[in-house]
Structure formats: structure tokens, C-alpha cells
Amino acid sequence: MAPRQKMDINQQTATDMKAARSRTSISVQTVRNYLYGGQEVWDLHERLEKILVQESLFDKQHRDFLGRTDQFIRAAAIINRLDELRRMHNWSEEEYTTASTLLSETISTTLHDRAFQPVFLGQGSPALMESYWDLVHEKGIQGCYLQTELGHGTNVASLETTSTYIPETQEFEINSPSLTSTKWWVGALGKSATHGAVQAKLILPDGKDMGPHLFLVQLRSLEDHKPLRGITVGDIGPKASGGMAAQDQGFARFDHVRVPRTNMFSKFAEVTTEGSYIQPPHAKLSYGGMMYIRATMIPGAGWTIAKAATVAIRYTTVRRQGEPDAKGLERQVLTYPSTYYRLLPILSRAFVFIELGRYTIKALTQMQQRLASRDTSLLPEMHALLCGLKVFVTTHGIIDIETARRSMGGHGYSAFAGLGRLYIEYLPSATFEGDNFVLDGQVVRAATKLCKAVLSSALVVSKLPLPSAYLRLLSTTGEAPPQVTASTWHDVQSVVLLLEWRAALMVKNFTQTPANGDVDASVNQRLAKAVTEAFIAAQVGEMINNLANLPSEDAKAVGCLYKLYLLTCAESALVDLLSVGLIRHTGAGDPTQDLRSAVKALCIEVLPNAIGLTDAFGFSDWSLDSALGVFDGRVYEALWQRVQMEPMNKDEVTPAYAPYIRPLLQRGQAAAQQKMKLDSKL
């Protein structure tokens, strides 16, 4: 046998990456502009990143070696520098938001920007805006959002903090009556925030409890940052697996703290000087801020999944494992079906969620414009839709990051791979902004209400709001459920229709369950998922139609990804499809096999473009911060360089040697010698 040629594995990784790039049939630039929503948006991104990369403070490579306090101080320094840059470059709101998103750092001002400021915009009365808006907008004060308490999170109606109106002084008195009423988990409260929007039960002078309302409360002095009198405030300590270490989640207790009457966020509900209550026109008007955050979580999930997909697809393209071939090359890990089957659907979800985010934020903006003129007609549907989407994208986001990390084997567990951090920072998104399992219930409630209206003909199906269009299928004059055949999986509209039918039948079956009927424990999860997937599937159908605006090769490649999304969605719905009888076991073979084969065929079609499609996300090495996801593919050299930064490697002999390792070894050696002496005497 001829001796195998010795190969430079570092060169091979670079060669593999180049070869993968050369295989792509798409214009990376065109697909990138599609993802960003136009060349101008990309140009803005690129221009801002050039500024950020130059800042040594924004270097990410050393942060894994910092303890919690140092991570918090680093984050505070970053916030300060970002603000200096904003003023230096005279950034617009959009430029500032883009720059802070690009930083990908856990910083406490995120709460100011995404939770506190929107409360002012959505619910601040003219008087409150007059007094505070400039301070809020210029960050002369830093805000947080205090809703959750030690004793209650989900059950907002049971919050214990009170805000009692005192007509004599025209003030509210904020009070924490018990340990469990302590505000808890509040981002930026621990050490940073000066002010907070506090959810407290409004108590009128006659003792009537009007339920939770929002009040602006100053927490810390603007002179020396010390907590104000009557306020006990601090950090709640480290989070699971060291996650969100740079963020100061805090607690706060109020001991009869007085604030002026005008500090109530009273754009809709109000308390008069005498202490009478003026009702809001709609009970859910105050949901505006949370709805905005939930809407931004959709593209946020898309871009987060995109990072995980980019790192894992790049690494598994250059990582070779298995029996060497005739050229002495082992197999590229991405080419194993069990790897591409895990990673390409993740890539498809990144594309779908990014596009879907654009639609949702547009729809929310339209609803908010209507709300401004007190038209609440779109509110219930939008609320239910955003609950469903929030659950869906965050659930997938968490699973997808972890799946991507595992696809990289042992090196995926290194912090230098970057996905461990991404995962742990993203993980609580399943809980905050509404616990996912609780939000499922809200989706189901809204769906069954509309379903009942359709079944009783109280609602004409042409009047169904877009997100619930799937319920049209239940109209008595409507079509019959489709027959599933092998060709179903090759026709986009058939797959969309099938997913809509699945949701319609599941909701109908549930709606018709007698009140005393037995419902299983997972019903909310399954129904909410089906309803949300029906909506997204219809949107993906639209996305595919709209691809006609792209050059044909790009449209084909992105279209393949969208189809892969639809098919893997149908695959994950197989149990439901069988349950409601849309797919039946006829005895003639496995009725799911055609679908599984179609998924594999699509994966094989997407595979040559995998690197091109991930390049289209436009992530720089700086922003990915992953030794395994480097653009040039030279992963082993990148990993080696990162390992040299490990502070423990600075000393050849660890300081733990003299006090601990040496005595341990010496005791063992002495005991062994003693034994050996004894043994020789026997």
C-alpha cells in the first residue's frame, strides 16, 4: 500500500472552507440584503460595526475569564462608551439601536430601552412626558420595570405591592407589605437603575382595590446613587450556570414611599385629584409595552439561531471525522445525514423567524397607530398572536442553540466555541415576558373563542382576522380535509393547507369537548403550537411567493430552505396529523415515509449552499466570537490562540501546588513507601 501523503490539517480546514464557498450557487450579497431588508440597512450595519470593532473595550475574547463583579463593571463601561459614541457620531434612534444590538452584550440599559422607555411612550400621561421624557430619552435617568415579586410572577392579579392614593397631599404611597411582596428578578434594578416603573395594586381612598397599575418611582439619588429613603434595593445574586452575569437582576422593597399623583402612568386609566378612578377604554391597553418586546423577540430569535447555525455549519464543514478515503481525507462531519438533518432545519428557522419578525413588527405598528386613536379592535388578536409567536420562537431558539452546540462534539462544550454563552444568555427567554407554558393558555383561549363563533355561525369566516384564517376551514360550506399523498410534500400550498387543517381540527375537537370532559395535561401546549404553526406556515407560503423578486438562483436556494422549514414543521406535527386523521395508517406501508424522504431530499438540495446561506447573515468574526466559527475555517489555530489566553496558563506551576497538590502527593508517596517497606518484610 502506498504511504499516505502527510497533510497539513490547518491548511485542509482553510481549503475545505474555500471549497464549500465555491460550491454555493447564490449571490451572498443579494441574499444578505434580502435578510437585512435592503442594502441600506446592511450598509448601516457595516458602518456601525466598523466603529464598534475599533473599541478595545468591546473586545469579547477576554470576557469568559472575568468573575461576576468584573463582568458587571465591564458592562457598565461598555454602556458608558456606547453613549459617548452615540453623541460623538450623532446617532439617530435607529443607529443607536442597531449599534447596541450589534454589540451582543448583556447590558442593563437594554431594560431601559426595551421595557422602561416603551412604558413612557405607551402609557405616559402628557404631564409625565413633559416632566420626564427628555431625561428618559437622553438617559439622564436609567429605568427598569418592576413587576415580578418574590411570591408572584405569572399571577399579576395577586401582586401584593400597594399604591394607595392620599387625596390630602395628592400623592400615592407605595408599600411592600410582606417579604413575598418584594420586587424580584428585575433587570438593572440591582445596582444600575435610578428609576423604575412599578406595578402596584391601586388602592383608592375608600379602600377599593383597583388591581395592578404602573407608577414611576425614583429609586436612587441622582447625586450619589444611594437608595432613597424607604427603599431597600440590591442584586438577587448569580443566575443558573453563571448566565447573564453582567446583568444586575435586583430586588426592591418600599416602606410607605410617597410619589406625586402625576407619577401614575395614566394615559388610559387615571385617578382624579379627589381620588375617583377613570376606567381605561380597554382592559388590555396596558399590554402595549409587553407586546412590543414580544414582537422584537421574533427577529431576535431568528438572529440568535442564525449565529448558532453559522458557527455549527462552519465548524462541521471543516471538521473531518471517520475512515480516511483514498486521498487520506476523513469525512466532513456536515455530510453525515444525522448532522445535516440536525443543522439545516435550524438554518431554515433562522431565515423564517427573521422574515416573520419584519411582518410582525409592521402589524404591531399598525395596531399601535389604531390604539393611539383608541381603536382597540386589533388588540385581542394581536395579543394572542404575539403570545403564540413568543412561545414558538423562544422554545425553538433554546433547542436550536443546544442542538447546534452538540453537533460540534466535545469542542462545542468549550467556551471558545461561543454557543454555551449564547445558550445560557438566551435560556430565560422562555420565562420572561410571560412564561411560555402560561402563554400557551392565552393562545388557546383566544382560538377557542373564535372557533365557537365560527361553529355557531356568529362570525362570518370572511371576517376572521388574518392570524386565525385557518378557522375558515371549519365553515359548513367549506372544503373537505385533503387526502395526503406522496405529492403533498412537493407542493407548498398543500403542506400549508395541511398544517392549517391540523390546527382547525384540533381546536374544533377541543372546543367541542364537553365542559366536564377529560382533557389531557399537554393540550394547551399542543394546541398553541398547532395554531401558531398554521399561521407561520401561511406566512412562509407568502414568503415563497415573494421570492419572485430575487434572482432565480437566490430565490431557488432560499425557497428550498423555506420548504425545508415547512416539511420539518409537518414532520414534528406527525403525531397530531395522525391523531386528527389527516394522515391514516392504511396498512400499505409507513404513511410517514414519503415525508421523511422528502425532508432528506431537501436537505441534500440545500447542503451545497449551506456555507453561502450562513455567510449571508453577514456575521464578522468579532460578532460571532467563536474559535470554531471563524470565517476562514482555520478552527484549530483559532482554538489554540484562545487557549493561550487562559489565565491559568500564565504560571507554569499553579499556586495551588504548594498548599494543596504537593502535600496530597507527599502524603501518598510516604504512605506508599511505608507499605512497600512492610511488604518487603513479609
Ligand SMILES: Cc1cc2nc3c(=O)[nH]c(=O)nc-3n(C[C@H](O)[C@H](O)[C@H](O)COP(=O)(O)OP(=O)(O)OC[C@H]3O[C@@H](n4cnc5c(N)ncnc54)[C@H](O)[C@@H]3O)c2cc1C
Ligand atoms: C433573566 C430574567 C429576567 C427577568 N427580568 C424581569 C424584569 O426586568 N422585570 C420583572 O418584573 N420581571 C422580570 N423577570 C421575571 C419574569 O417575568 C418571571 O419569572 C415570569 O413572569 C414567571 O413568573 P415566576 O418566575 O413567578 O414563575 P411562576 O409564575 O411561579 O411559574 C412557575 C411555574 O408555574 C407554572 N404556572 C404558573 N401559573 C400557571 C398557570 N396559570 N397555568 C399553568 N401553569 C402555570 C409556570 O409555567 C412555571 O412552570 C425576569 C426573569 C428572569 C428569569
